[in-house]
Amino acid sequence: MTRLGALAALLCGSTYVFGFAIMATVLGGTGYGASAADPGVIVGFLATHHGLMSVWTLTIYVVNGLALAALAIALGAVMQTDAPTLAPLVRGFGLLWATLVVAAGLVGNVGLTEVVRLQSIAPEEAARLWQLVHIVETGLGGGNEIAGGVWALLVAGAARASGLLPGPLPWFGGLVGVSGLLTLLPVFTDGAGVVFGLGYVVWFFWLAAALSRAPAKGY
Template sequence: MSFSHAAAGAALICAATYVIGFAVLLTVLAPLGFGSEQIDAQAVTAFVHAHPLEMIAWNTLIYIVNALALVVLVVGLSLRLRGHQSGLAAMAQALGLIWAGLVLGAGMVANVAVERVVSLFAETPELAVQMWSILHAVELGLGGGNEIAGGAWLLTISLAERRAATLPGWLVVLGVLAGGAGMVTVVPPLGQSAGVVFGLGTLLWFGGVGLTLLRATPPAQV
Protein backbone atom coordinates (compact mmCIF):
# COMPACT_ATOMS: atom_id res chain seq x y z
CA MET A 1 0.00 0.00 0.00
CA SER A 2 1.36 3.42 -0.98
CA PHE A 3 1.60 6.24 1.51
CA SER A 4 -0.98 8.09 -0.60
CA HIS A 5 -3.47 5.32 0.19
CA ALA A 6 -2.46 5.48 3.86
CA ALA A 7 -3.18 9.22 3.78
CA ALA A 8 -6.57 8.48 2.20
CA GLY A 9 -7.40 6.09 5.02
CA ALA A 10 -6.21 8.65 7.57
CA ALA A 11 -8.50 11.31 6.07
CA LEU A 12 -11.47 8.96 6.27
CA ILE A 13 -10.57 8.11 9.88
CA CYS A 14 -10.50 11.84 10.69
CA ALA A 15 -13.94 12.20 9.08
CA ALA A 16 -15.26 9.23 11.07
CA THR A 17 -14.02 10.69 14.37
CA TYR A 18 -15.91 13.88 13.57
CA VAL A 19 -19.11 11.97 12.76
CA ILE A 20 -18.97 9.93 15.97
CA GLY A 21 -17.95 12.97 17.99
CA PHE A 22 -20.88 15.03 16.72
CA ALA A 23 -23.28 12.11 17.27
CA VAL A 24 -22.27 11.64 20.92
CA LEU A 25 -22.24 15.38 21.54
CA LEU A 26 -25.73 15.93 20.14
CA THR A 27 -27.41 12.86 21.63
CA VAL A 28 -25.68 12.41 25.00
CA LEU A 29 -23.79 15.52 26.09
CA ALA A 30 -25.80 18.41 24.61
CA PRO A 31 -28.57 18.09 27.25
CA LEU A 32 -25.87 18.87 29.85
CA GLY A 33 -24.94 22.05 28.02
CA PHE A 34 -21.67 20.49 26.90
CA GLY A 35 -20.14 22.37 24.01
CA SER A 36 -22.11 25.54 24.71
CA GLU A 37 -21.73 28.67 26.80
CA GLN A 38 -24.48 27.36 29.13
CA ILE A 39 -22.56 24.28 30.18
CA ASP A 40 -23.64 22.83 33.53
CA ALA A 41 -20.31 21.94 35.13
CA GLN A 42 -21.91 20.08 38.04
CA ALA A 43 -24.10 17.96 35.75
CA VAL A 44 -21.19 17.21 33.43
CA THR A 45 -18.93 16.27 36.34
CA ALA A 46 -21.58 13.92 37.74
CA PHE A 47 -21.97 12.35 34.28
CA VAL A 48 -18.20 11.95 33.92
CA HIS A 49 -18.04 10.27 37.35
CA ALA A 50 -20.83 7.89 36.39
CA HIS A 51 -19.44 7.08 32.92
CA PRO A 52 -15.64 7.45 33.06
CA LEU A 53 -14.79 4.70 30.58
CA GLU A 54 -17.24 6.05 28.02
CA MET A 55 -15.81 9.56 28.37
CA ILE A 56 -12.23 8.34 28.06
CA ALA A 57 -13.18 6.36 24.96
CA TRP A 58 -14.88 9.45 23.47
CA ASN A 59 -11.94 11.72 24.28
CA THR A 60 -9.49 9.19 22.90
CA LEU A 61 -11.42 8.88 19.66
CA ILE A 62 -12.14 12.54 18.92
CA TYR A 63 -8.73 13.79 20.04
CA ILE A 64 -6.01 11.15 20.14
CA VAL A 65 -7.08 8.92 17.25
CA ASN A 66 -7.91 12.01 15.21
CA ALA A 67 -4.52 13.59 15.94
CA LEU A 68 -2.54 10.49 14.99
CA ALA A 69 -4.50 10.07 11.77
CA LEU A 70 -4.03 13.78 11.07
CA VAL A 71 -0.24 13.37 11.22
CA VAL A 72 -0.43 10.70 8.51
CA LEU A 73 -2.69 12.89 6.37
CA VAL A 74 -0.50 15.98 6.76
CA VAL A 75 2.61 14.06 5.73
CA GLY A 76 0.76 12.35 2.86
CA LEU A 77 -0.49 15.63 1.43
CA SER A 78 2.97 17.14 1.80
CA LEU A 79 4.48 14.25 -0.17
CA ARG A 80 1.96 14.82 -2.96
CA LEU A 81 3.05 18.46 -3.09
CA ARG A 82 6.79 17.75 -3.14
CA GLY A 83 6.92 18.22 -6.92
CA HIS A 84 5.39 21.66 -6.42
CA GLN A 85 7.42 22.71 -3.39
CA SER A 86 6.92 26.26 -2.24
CA GLY A 87 6.97 28.23 0.96
CA LEU A 88 3.20 27.77 1.14
CA ALA A 89 3.49 23.97 1.03
CA ALA A 90 6.19 23.96 3.73
CA MET A 91 4.07 26.25 5.90
CA ALA A 92 1.07 23.95 5.44
CA GLN A 93 3.03 20.95 6.69
CA ALA A 94 4.28 22.86 9.73
CA LEU A 95 0.81 24.15 10.61
CA GLY A 96 -0.73 20.71 10.15
CA LEU A 97 1.75 19.09 12.53
CA ILE A 98 1.25 21.89 15.07
CA TRP A 99 -2.51 21.35 14.90
CA ALA A 100 -2.10 17.60 15.37
CA GLY A 101 0.09 18.23 18.42
CA LEU A 102 -2.46 20.58 19.97
CA VAL A 103 -5.31 18.11 19.37
CA LEU A 104 -3.25 15.33 20.93
CA GLY A 105 -2.52 17.52 23.95
CA ALA A 106 -6.21 18.41 24.32
CA GLY A 107 -7.08 14.70 24.41
CA MET A 108 -4.50 14.00 27.08
CA VAL A 109 -5.81 16.85 29.24
CA ALA A 110 -9.42 15.72 28.71
CA ASN A 111 -8.57 12.20 29.89
CA VAL A 112 -6.68 13.54 32.92
CA ALA A 113 -9.81 15.56 33.77
CA VAL A 114 -11.85 12.34 33.78
CA GLU A 115 -9.30 10.64 36.04
CA ARG A 116 -9.30 13.55 38.49
CA VAL A 117 -13.10 13.59 38.66
CA VAL A 118 -13.19 9.87 39.42
CA SER A 119 -10.67 10.24 42.25
CA LEU A 120 -12.22 13.36 43.82
CA PHE A 121 -15.97 13.13 43.27
CA ALA A 122 -16.90 10.64 46.01
CA GLU A 123 -15.40 12.62 48.89
CA THR A 124 -15.26 16.22 47.62
CA PRO A 125 -17.65 16.72 44.70
CA GLU A 126 -17.21 20.52 44.81
CA LEU A 127 -13.46 20.13 44.32
CA ALA A 128 -14.10 17.66 41.50
CA VAL A 129 -16.28 20.24 39.74
CA GLN A 130 -13.62 22.92 40.16
CA MET A 131 -10.84 20.64 38.95
CA TRP A 132 -12.85 19.52 35.92
CA SER A 133 -13.70 23.13 35.05
CA ILE A 134 -10.04 24.15 35.16
CA LEU A 135 -8.82 21.22 33.09
CA HIS A 136 -11.70 21.62 30.65
CA ALA A 137 -10.65 25.24 30.10
CA VAL A 138 -7.12 24.04 29.29
CA GLU A 139 -8.58 21.44 26.93
CA LEU A 140 -10.61 24.13 25.15
CA GLY A 141 -7.58 26.40 24.92
CA LEU A 142 -5.51 23.69 23.28
CA GLY A 143 -8.04 22.95 20.60
CA GLY A 144 -11.43 21.95 21.84
CA GLY A 145 -12.82 25.47 21.98
CA ASN A 146 -11.03 27.46 19.31
CA GLU A 147 -9.95 26.29 15.91
CA ILE A 148 -7.25 28.79 14.95
CA ALA A 149 -4.55 26.19 14.27
CA GLY A 150 -6.91 23.95 12.30
CA GLY A 151 -8.32 26.89 10.39
CA ALA A 152 -4.84 28.17 9.51
CA TRP A 153 -3.83 24.70 8.26
CA LEU A 154 -6.97 24.24 6.16
CA LEU A 155 -6.53 27.65 4.58
CA THR A 156 -2.84 27.10 3.84
CA ILE A 157 -3.12 23.53 2.54
CA SER A 158 -6.11 24.48 0.37
CA LEU A 159 -4.19 27.37 -1.21
CA ALA A 160 -1.15 25.13 -1.73
CA GLU A 161 -3.33 22.44 -3.33
CA ARG A 162 -4.96 25.07 -5.55
CA ARG A 163 -1.56 26.24 -6.79
CA ALA A 164 -0.47 22.66 -7.48
CA ALA A 165 -3.91 21.62 -8.86
CA THR A 166 -3.73 18.33 -6.93
CA LEU A 167 -7.25 18.45 -5.45
CA PRO A 168 -10.63 19.17 -7.09
CA GLY A 169 -11.69 22.80 -7.09
CA TRP A 170 -14.71 22.20 -4.86
CA LEU A 171 -12.47 20.74 -2.14
CA VAL A 172 -10.20 23.77 -2.35
CA VAL A 173 -13.19 26.11 -1.94
CA LEU A 174 -14.57 24.02 0.93
CA GLY A 175 -11.19 24.04 2.64
CA VAL A 176 -10.88 27.81 2.34
CA LEU A 177 -14.39 28.36 3.71
CA ALA A 178 -13.94 25.92 6.60
CA GLY A 179 -10.48 27.27 7.35
CA GLY A 180 -11.79 30.83 7.40
CA ALA A 181 -14.54 29.79 9.81
CA GLY A 182 -11.92 28.21 12.06
CA MET A 183 -10.01 31.48 12.21
CA VAL A 184 -13.22 33.34 13.13
CA THR A 185 -13.73 31.16 16.23
CA VAL A 186 -11.39 33.53 18.06
CA VAL A 187 -14.11 36.25 17.89
CA PRO A 188 -16.37 35.78 20.98
CA PRO A 189 -19.75 36.74 19.45
CA LEU A 190 -19.17 34.48 16.45
CA GLY A 191 -17.12 31.71 18.02
CA GLN A 192 -19.82 29.09 18.54
CA SER A 193 -21.52 29.41 15.16
CA ALA A 194 -18.16 29.64 13.38
CA GLY A 195 -17.08 26.49 15.21
CA VAL A 196 -20.09 24.60 13.87
CA VAL A 197 -19.29 25.74 10.33
CA PHE A 198 -15.65 24.73 10.80
CA GLY A 199 -16.56 21.32 12.21
CA LEU A 200 -19.08 20.40 9.51
CA GLY A 201 -16.93 21.85 6.74
CA THR A 202 -13.83 20.03 7.95
CA LEU A 203 -15.77 16.77 8.24
CA LEU A 204 -16.85 17.04 4.60
CA TRP A 205 -13.33 18.10 3.55
CA PHE A 206 -11.74 15.10 5.26
CA GLY A 207 -14.22 12.77 3.58
CA GLY A 208 -13.75 14.38 0.18
CA VAL A 209 -9.96 14.29 0.43
CA GLY A 210 -10.01 10.64 1.51
CA LEU A 211 -12.17 9.57 -1.44
CA THR A 212 -10.12 11.70 -3.85
CA LEU A 213 -6.85 10.16 -2.71
CA LEU A 214 -8.29 6.65 -2.96
CA ARG A 215 -9.23 7.25 -6.59
CA ALA A 216 -6.01 9.01 -7.53
CA THR A 217 -3.04 7.17 -9.01
CA PRO A 218 -0.24 7.85 -6.53
CA PRO A 219 3.25 8.80 -7.71
CA ALA A 220 5.57 5.79 -7.83
CA GLN A 221 7.77 7.05 -4.99
CA VAL A 222 4.95 8.00 -2.61
Protein backbone atom coordinates (compact mmCIF):
# COMPACT_ATOMS: atom_id res chain seq x y z
CA MET A 1 0.00 0.00 0.00
CA THR A 2 2.90 2.39 0.54
CA ARG A 3 3.81 2.08 -3.16
CA LEU A 4 0.20 2.67 -4.18
CA GLY A 5 0.14 5.70 -1.90
CA ALA A 6 3.33 7.07 -3.43
CA LEU A 7 1.95 6.72 -6.97
CA ALA A 8 -1.39 8.27 -5.97
CA ALA A 9 0.33 11.22 -4.25
CA LEU A 10 2.52 11.75 -7.31
CA LEU A 11 -0.55 11.80 -9.55
CA CYS A 12 -2.36 14.21 -7.22
CA GLY A 13 0.59 16.61 -7.28
CA SER A 14 0.87 16.34 -11.06
CA THR A 15 -2.79 17.26 -11.56
CA TYR A 16 -2.28 20.34 -9.38
CA VAL A 17 0.76 21.38 -11.43
CA PHE A 18 -1.18 20.90 -14.68
CA GLY A 19 -4.09 22.92 -13.31
CA PHE A 20 -1.92 25.81 -12.14
CA ALA A 21 0.03 25.81 -15.41
CA ILE A 22 -3.15 26.22 -17.47
CA MET A 23 -4.42 28.89 -15.06
CA ALA A 24 -1.20 30.88 -15.35
CA THR A 25 -0.86 30.63 -19.13
CA VAL A 26 -4.01 29.90 -21.11
CA LEU A 27 -6.47 31.36 -18.59
CA GLY A 28 -4.25 34.13 -17.30
CA GLY A 29 -5.71 36.94 -19.40
CA THR A 30 -9.37 35.94 -19.23
CA GLY A 31 -10.09 36.66 -15.58
CA TYR A 32 -11.37 33.11 -15.17
CA GLY A 33 -12.16 32.43 -11.54
CA ALA A 34 -12.09 36.10 -10.52
CA SER A 35 -15.22 37.65 -9.05
CA ALA A 36 -14.94 40.61 -11.44
CA ALA A 37 -14.63 38.45 -14.57
CA ASP A 38 -16.96 39.28 -17.47
CA PRO A 39 -19.23 36.23 -17.96
CA GLY A 40 -19.62 37.02 -21.65
CA VAL A 41 -15.85 36.98 -22.17
CA ILE A 42 -15.50 33.75 -20.23
CA VAL A 43 -18.25 32.01 -22.18
CA GLY A 44 -16.72 33.07 -25.47
CA PHE A 45 -13.39 31.69 -24.33
CA LEU A 46 -14.99 28.42 -23.24
CA ALA A 47 -16.65 28.00 -26.63
CA THR A 48 -13.36 28.59 -28.46
CA HIS A 49 -11.37 26.28 -26.18
CA HIS A 50 -14.00 23.69 -25.34
CA GLY A 51 -11.71 20.69 -25.73
CA LEU A 52 -8.89 22.11 -23.64
CA MET A 53 -11.24 23.25 -20.88
CA SER A 54 -12.92 19.84 -20.79
CA VAL A 55 -9.54 18.13 -20.37
CA TRP A 56 -8.54 20.70 -17.75
CA THR A 57 -11.73 20.20 -15.75
CA LEU A 58 -11.55 16.41 -15.89
CA THR A 59 -7.88 16.43 -14.89
CA ILE A 60 -7.99 18.81 -11.93
CA TYR A 61 -11.20 17.34 -10.54
CA VAL A 62 -11.98 13.81 -11.71
CA VAL A 63 -8.45 12.44 -12.15
CA ASN A 64 -7.32 14.24 -9.00
CA GLY A 65 -10.30 12.99 -7.02
CA LEU A 66 -9.79 9.37 -8.05
CA ALA A 67 -6.09 9.55 -7.18
CA LEU A 68 -7.01 11.21 -3.88
CA ALA A 69 -9.38 8.34 -3.07
CA ALA A 70 -6.59 5.82 -3.71
CA LEU A 71 -4.22 7.86 -1.54
CA ALA A 72 -6.73 8.04 1.32
CA ILE A 73 -7.25 4.28 1.23
CA ALA A 74 -3.50 3.61 1.09
CA LEU A 75 -2.70 5.96 3.98
CA GLY A 76 -5.50 4.53 6.07
CA ALA A 77 -4.14 1.03 5.52
CA VAL A 78 -0.50 1.75 6.32
CA MET A 79 -1.39 3.82 9.40
CA GLN A 80 -3.95 1.37 10.80
CA THR A 81 -1.61 -0.57 13.07
CA ASP A 82 0.19 2.37 14.69
CA ALA A 83 -2.64 4.92 14.61
CA PRO A 84 -5.81 2.81 14.95
CA THR A 85 -8.00 5.75 16.00
CA LEU A 86 -6.95 8.26 13.37
CA ALA A 87 -6.40 5.89 10.43
CA PRO A 88 -10.14 5.32 9.77
CA LEU A 89 -10.68 9.09 9.92
CA VAL A 90 -7.86 9.63 7.40
CA ARG A 91 -9.52 7.14 5.10
CA GLY A 92 -13.06 8.42 5.64
CA PHE A 93 -12.40 12.15 5.35
CA GLY A 94 -10.10 11.54 2.38
CA LEU A 95 -12.86 9.66 0.58
CA LEU A 96 -15.33 12.42 1.48
CA TRP A 97 -13.03 15.06 -0.01
CA ALA A 98 -12.39 12.91 -3.08
CA THR A 99 -16.15 12.53 -3.61
CA LEU A 100 -16.68 16.29 -3.51
CA VAL A 101 -13.79 16.87 -5.93
CA VAL A 102 -15.05 14.29 -8.45
CA ALA A 103 -18.59 15.69 -8.16
CA ALA A 104 -17.27 19.18 -8.92
CA GLY A 105 -15.60 17.87 -12.07
CA LEU A 106 -18.69 16.06 -13.29
CA VAL A 107 -20.88 19.13 -12.71
CA GLY A 108 -18.27 21.37 -14.33
CA ASN A 109 -17.86 19.21 -17.42
CA VAL A 110 -21.58 18.71 -18.04
CA GLY A 111 -22.18 22.40 -17.40
CA LEU A 112 -19.36 23.35 -19.77
CA THR A 113 -20.92 21.34 -22.60
CA GLU A 114 -24.31 22.98 -22.09
CA VAL A 115 -22.80 26.48 -21.85
CA VAL A 116 -20.94 25.97 -25.11
CA ARG A 117 -24.12 24.68 -26.78
CA LEU A 118 -26.08 27.74 -25.68
CA GLN A 119 -23.35 30.24 -26.52
CA SER A 120 -24.08 30.24 -30.26
CA ILE A 121 -27.86 30.60 -29.90
CA ALA A 122 -28.42 32.49 -26.64
CA PRO A 123 -25.20 34.13 -25.38
CA GLU A 124 -26.81 35.91 -22.44
CA GLU A 125 -28.48 32.73 -21.24
CA ALA A 126 -25.18 30.91 -21.63
CA ALA A 127 -23.45 33.54 -19.49
CA ARG A 128 -26.07 33.20 -16.75
CA LEU A 129 -25.78 29.41 -16.87
CA TRP A 130 -21.99 29.59 -16.61
CA GLN A 131 -22.28 31.74 -13.47
CA LEU A 132 -24.59 29.14 -11.90
CA VAL A 133 -22.40 26.20 -12.90
CA HIS A 134 -19.30 27.98 -11.65
CA ILE A 135 -20.88 28.61 -8.23
CA VAL A 136 -21.86 24.95 -7.83
CA GLU A 137 -18.52 23.69 -9.15
CA THR A 138 -16.57 26.01 -6.87
CA GLY A 139 -18.74 25.16 -3.87
CA LEU A 140 -18.08 21.45 -4.33
CA GLY A 141 -14.49 21.72 -5.48
CA GLY A 142 -12.88 24.20 -3.16
CA GLY A 143 -14.36 27.66 -2.73
CA ASN A 144 -13.88 26.92 0.95
CA GLU A 145 -11.22 24.26 1.47
CA ILE A 146 -12.70 22.77 4.63
CA ALA A 147 -12.65 19.11 3.59
CA GLY A 148 -9.07 19.30 2.31
CA GLY A 149 -7.96 21.25 5.35
CA VAL A 150 -9.45 18.81 7.83
CA TRP A 151 -7.94 15.88 5.92
CA ALA A 152 -4.46 17.41 5.91
CA LEU A 153 -4.68 17.89 9.70
CA LEU A 154 -5.85 14.30 10.21
CA VAL A 155 -3.03 12.93 8.04
CA ALA A 156 -0.53 15.08 9.95
CA GLY A 157 -1.78 13.77 13.29
CA ALA A 158 -1.87 10.14 12.15
CA ALA A 159 1.57 10.46 10.55
CA ARG A 160 3.08 11.64 13.82
CA ALA A 161 1.27 8.97 15.82
CA SER A 162 2.31 6.16 13.47
CA GLY A 163 5.82 7.42 12.74
CA LEU A 164 5.18 6.80 9.04
CA LEU A 165 6.28 10.31 8.03
CA PRO A 166 9.06 11.45 10.33
CA GLY A 167 10.64 14.90 10.23
CA PRO A 168 8.96 18.14 9.22
CA LEU A 169 6.47 16.71 6.68
CA PRO A 170 3.61 16.24 9.20
CA TRP A 171 4.11 19.79 10.49
CA PHE A 172 4.06 21.12 6.93
CA GLY A 173 0.88 19.17 6.30
CA GLY A 174 -0.60 20.74 9.42
CA LEU A 175 0.14 24.21 8.07
CA VAL A 176 -1.55 23.30 4.79
CA GLY A 177 -4.55 22.09 6.76
CA VAL A 178 -4.80 25.32 8.76
CA SER A 179 -4.63 27.38 5.56
CA GLY A 180 -7.55 25.35 4.23
CA LEU A 181 -9.64 26.08 7.30
CA LEU A 182 -8.82 29.79 7.01
CA THR A 183 -10.50 29.92 3.59
CA LEU A 184 -13.78 29.82 5.50
CA LEU A 185 -13.13 33.40 6.67
CA PRO A 186 -13.76 35.95 3.88
CA VAL A 187 -10.86 38.15 4.93
CA PHE A 188 -8.43 35.23 4.43
CA THR A 189 -10.11 33.35 1.57
CA ASP A 190 -7.92 34.45 -1.34
CA GLY A 191 -4.55 34.42 0.41
CA ALA A 192 -5.20 31.23 2.34
CA GLY A 193 -6.49 29.57 -0.84
CA VAL A 194 -3.20 30.29 -2.63
CA VAL A 195 -1.19 28.92 0.32
CA PHE A 196 -3.45 25.87 0.44
CA GLY A 197 -3.14 25.07 -3.27
CA LEU A 198 0.59 25.65 -3.60
CA GLY A 199 1.21 24.00 -0.24
CA TYR A 200 -0.61 20.87 -1.35
CA VAL A 201 1.56 20.70 -4.49
CA VAL A 202 4.67 20.56 -2.31
CA TRP A 203 3.00 18.21 0.17
CA PHE A 204 1.87 15.70 -2.45
CA PHE A 205 5.32 15.41 -4.03
CA TRP A 206 7.03 15.34 -0.64
CA LEU A 207 4.60 12.64 0.51
CA ALA A 208 5.22 10.62 -2.66
CA ALA A 209 8.97 10.72 -2.02
CA ALA A 210 8.52 9.76 1.66
CA LEU A 211 6.20 6.84 0.88
CA SER A 212 8.48 5.54 -1.87
CA ARG A 213 11.27 5.25 0.72
CA ALA A 214 9.10 3.82 3.50
CA PRO A 215 9.05 0.05 4.19
CA ALA A 216 6.32 -1.68 2.22
CA LYS A 217 3.31 -2.37 4.46
CA GLY A 218 -0.46 -2.48 4.44
CA TYR A 219 -0.84 -5.19 1.81
